[in-house]
Amino acid sequence: MERTLKFKIFRYNPNIENDKPRVETFKINETPRLNVFTALNRIREEQAPDLMFDFVCRAGICGSCAMMINGRPTLGCRTLTSDLPENIELYPLPFFKMLGDLSVDTGIWFRGISEQLESWVHTQKEFDPEAQEERMDNALANKIYESERCIECGCCLAGCATAQAYPNFLGAAGLNRIGRFIMDPRDQRTDEEWFELVSTDEGVFGCIGMMACDDVCPKELPLLEVFSYIRRKMSTVPLKR
Amino acid sequence: MRVITSDVLVIGAGLAGERAAIACAKEEQEVIILSLVPPRRSHSSAAQGGMQASLGNSIKGKGDNPTIHWLDTVKGSDWGADQEVARIFADNAPIAMREMAHFGVPWNTVEAGPRDVYIKGKKATIVEEKEKEGLITARAFGGTAKWRTCYTSDGTGHTVLYTMDNLVVQLGIPVHDRMEALQLIHADGRCYGAVVRSLRDGEIITYLAKSTVIATGGYGRIYGESTNAVINEGTGSWLALQTGVVPLANMEAVQFHPTGIVPTDILVTEGCRGDGGILLDVDEYRFMPDYEPDKQELASRDVVSRRMKEHMLKGKGVKSPYGEHLWMDLRHLGKEHLTTELREVHDICMYFIGVNPITDLIPVRPTQHYSMGGIRVNKDGHAYNLEGLFALGEVACWDMHGFNRLGGNSLAETVVGGMIIGKKVAEYTKKASLKTDKTLAEQFAKKEQDKTALLLNTPEGENVYKLRDEISAILIKDVHIFRTEEGLTRATDGLLDIVKRTKNVKVQSSAPGMNPELSTALRIEGMAKQAYLIAKGGLDRTESRGAHSREDYPKRDDNKWLNRTLARWPDPDGEPVFTYEPVGLLDLPPGYRGYGDDLREDMKMSIEDYNKKIPGEQKQHGRLETSEPIGTKLPKEMWKSEVKETK
Amino acid sequence: MPSLKTELYPEAASRHSKTSEAYRKAKKAIINEWISGLTGAILAMFICGHLILESSILLGKDAYQWTVHLLEVTLPIAKPIVILITIVFFIHFVWASRKIPGKFQDRKRMMELGKKIKGSKKLWNQDKKLETSLARHFETSLWIWQVRTGMIVLATGAFHLILVAWNIFTNMGVSGQQPGLSADIATSRVESGLWILYAVLMFAVVTHMAIGVYRLLVKWFADTWFVRKYSRTLFYFLFWFYIVLGIATTIGLAGPWEGLLS
């Protein structure tokens, strides 16, 4: 039984002066295994040549295509229309700067976060091409990888009510990033440095536990677990003499 | 018009571009990186399986060394590689892996003690050594003598790219994302930068630099059905081709990966087979051991893809509404393994085709995956014929891959290449001076502006998406795994026609800003022309080598075709010019690869004579001087001891 | 490699001392979090006990009277507890409210999101076992309800505290009567129409407490064995247990029947 899908898509082009945000409706026939990636491309090629959206890997690994699909922030390429009703509403992610229609500027935000958090391994050691690498327990490597898997799609921020109210909030992705480096023994930052970075109202204590980040993260990162790890770890810092 | 200057302009923020940029920044050069997308979205992040380096920490990699890695690489290339470059690569790969560990990649490491694995379809137990515990481990990949592929679960490209980008942030290297380089600014054999279009607001900007580096990745999307990202439309190689002087090399060498899933063409990594996955046919019969008794599923990619196609042609394929396919079986690896070390694969199958690899078979077929060919550069990464232009990564033909690259070698190439070529770029830049020739820049920018205006104002013309689909339809039909004269002739004729039609494209929407349709329209000529080079190169090369497989010429012809195709397009409205250069110094003499068919025509010339003519001939084709003479990095016949040992 | 970015700042060396501005700010944040969390936890424990004791009315006025006697006379802890809880109550109110966006605009944006994510057909939770059929994201709605109920508790709870404190510390202007509570005072008060207020307070405080405990556990212990799923189960349990008990108690206090179980 073939359905006719009705896509209601948010339209707005900031490059056009006085352009008004609006919702436009496009109809397409559903084909087997149709996903939002294919559907949007069909709409662009057949009906709305100026429709803006972002896809890169179309395989759920690059994080470009996050959007609000029927109210839920998620990856467009990975969403099958067969899981959705006939009416499909597409909005760009809130929180991020809008570039046009469904396209938002997640890249700049994440670069800013990386700079702010100094998201790299801080070490005084010089790399020695002759020397063996530092050993690391495989279990620990896997644990770091769990956090490292974040694809910076921004769903967690778009779904977090706190982030909507406090634009400086680091958000789940930012906190997760710090967690990844706290876990990493190669990073020589001290507890005090972590403390300053994360134990703030923009940091982990800005999170009031809405848990939406955990529910929408398409990579199913253990976000809440990372947060409570950080919370408890930070709690001991001011107690130390 | 805005003009932005820097010492080094790196086009492309994938692994290759970022690593080179870092090398330059460390030498205190001012670097700007351009990218179509935020750097971490580059397609390097999609690489799953891992990267090869002969660290030899895992017990199954014990005794590995760069020479064995080099041997595998040269054989894998079907002797099409530049053996010196392959040597540079193999020697530096272990250093690059350790360096990435130092920078923060959480490599999977050796866990001492026994562990169950699957080798050649059979369960086996291996015991990892205590003394290696905690060092970078490795998994098996195709066409290798040892387990050599370093990995982080099945998100290797992701972690390495993120770590690399962290470093870029640390060094404060600006990345101008959502920027598309449209054309190189060049005159009299010297490159001065690029004309760039902003994908945020459509502004045309010129970037001037002492040296320009192209690292824009593959062109797989020209094929339509490809494992590549949708941004991989060959815009980087098009930059070089447009100059008319820089040649694209070996464009006919296109890799088809055995396991793209059906119907979405998303890749599931070679690591699946490396970890013990097997291929089955319609009767759920394991057919690979019949064709390749020794390597089985782990022969090189060109061989496995061909065998799969061959088997399907025998009627053993599985019919489906999306065409014929075969099965990959991972069920025996177990839930634990599939949800940890092959987790992405598991997720991709679940989300995109609704197949649970723990309990079901995965539908797979060979799918376009990688381009061995690309912008021809010398061993320093310096492009032929154009000073100040460098290229590396998948877009380049540095040429360690020849006619077939081994899985895990390209991700490693990006990092090793970035390390080495980046240094050369910095050296060159330090010596170079920048004549900021603004009029030249304006002249080139004007060309692009005119082109845009033309596309928007053509009253009647071709639909760009239709042209794109026609190109890929031709390539899929006639320039695929098996090629024939008939098919290739049909393809070249069709493509030449499309090339002409790309001059008359009409863009429907004139919306300011990103204007996605206009972006595609600006790329379409490059896509058509490169498609033509692939087909024509294939038509002219009357032999079968690596991934280039001619049904009508099944032999590898070392007498006539031990060379590299070079294609330039000097007259934009005319036809391209093809020439051929020797592949590079031969140290390992051409021979049997150890898998696949052994159909060969031997070289009549002696190796000494072949080697002697190389410097002169390559120079004639435009190779610029290298900082060290040819051959300095290729130790003579070191492989001999290894070959004896492995026998 | 040129200097790390941190080294671009001459004051980098002193940046991380315990007297630095950043450190002090961070310390303030963590202390704030502890205060609101701890006071919340204390109040939650108090309410859990309080409502159980209150339910002794279900066993009859004598049982209730016995409890009152126990707390006021046998172990005279009633007075100190009243003082303590009143203080904690107000501290919690002040500290916890700092998380409510001050600007109306921000509150509006939060609610907007709530609305935006409404009507999501695909369920929010990925773990099937946690799936809910609510249209909105469940835990986000819970937080909004926590704020709302908190406000209600502030008004009604404060009123209630004043009433009981008046009972416990004074003879309420009735000469000759001992200060202190009794079953009669309690029931007569509730009977006489205040039951509406108590019902509201009870609903609000139970909801607020159950959500608060859930969130507190997830915030601090999600990475231990007590994973979110368990916290969530506990939330449902606390909520329903105390709602049922509370309704029964309210009826008992307002009592058309006296001593439901006796």
Ligand SMILES: Cc1cc2nc3c(=O)[nH]c(=O)nc-3n(C[C@H](O)[C@H](O)[C@H](O)COP(=O)(O)OP(=O)(O)OC[C@H]3O[C@@H](n4cnc5c(N)ncnc54)[C@H](O)[C@@H]3O)c2cc1C
């Ligand atoms: C699905 C998949 C899996 C793979 N798995 C493996 C593996 O397991 N092991 C392995 O060794 N190899 C693997 N490969 C191959 C390997 O990932 C790629 O060859 C390699 O990552 C290419 O890196 P790159 O830096 O050259 O290009 P990319 O990472 O593709 O980066 C290209 C960059 O150039 C930019 N760019 C492109 N055009 C322009 C332009 N005109 N202007 C400005 N910027 C531009 C892009 O924005 C991007 O930043 C895989 C490839 C695919 C497709």
Ligand code: HEM
């Ligand atoms: C320590 C101080 C407190 C004392 C001594 C106390 C005492 C009492 C008493 C005697 C009653 C019976 C009704 C009445 O006599 O009015 C009662 C009911 C109630 N109290 Fe308190 N209380 C205290 C604090 C609180 C607090 C801080 C809250 C919550 C904010 C609270 C919530 C309730 C509720 C909800 C009921 C009604 C129970 C029901 O109907 O199920 N009390 N309390």
Ligand code: HEM
């Ligand atoms: C004075 C009236 C009250 C108000 C205005 C109020 C308000 C709040 C608010 C806004 C929060 C959320 C804070 C955050 O998420 O960090 C909160 C949390 C909490 N409240 Fe209250 N509350 C009140 C009374 C109570 C009472 C009587 C209890 C005991 C049952 C209680 C128990 C909790 C708990 C356990 C938390 C969780 C703390 C945390 O998440 O850190 N509150 N309260």
Ligand code: SF4
């Ligand atoms: S944490 Fe999850 S939801 Fe957030 S950006 Fe990363 S992958 Fe996306």
Ligand code: F3S
């Ligand atoms: S949704 Fe937001 S409030 Fe915290 S738990 Fe997640 S970051």
Ligand code: FES
């Ligand atoms: S396009 Fe890469 S995640 Fe969807």
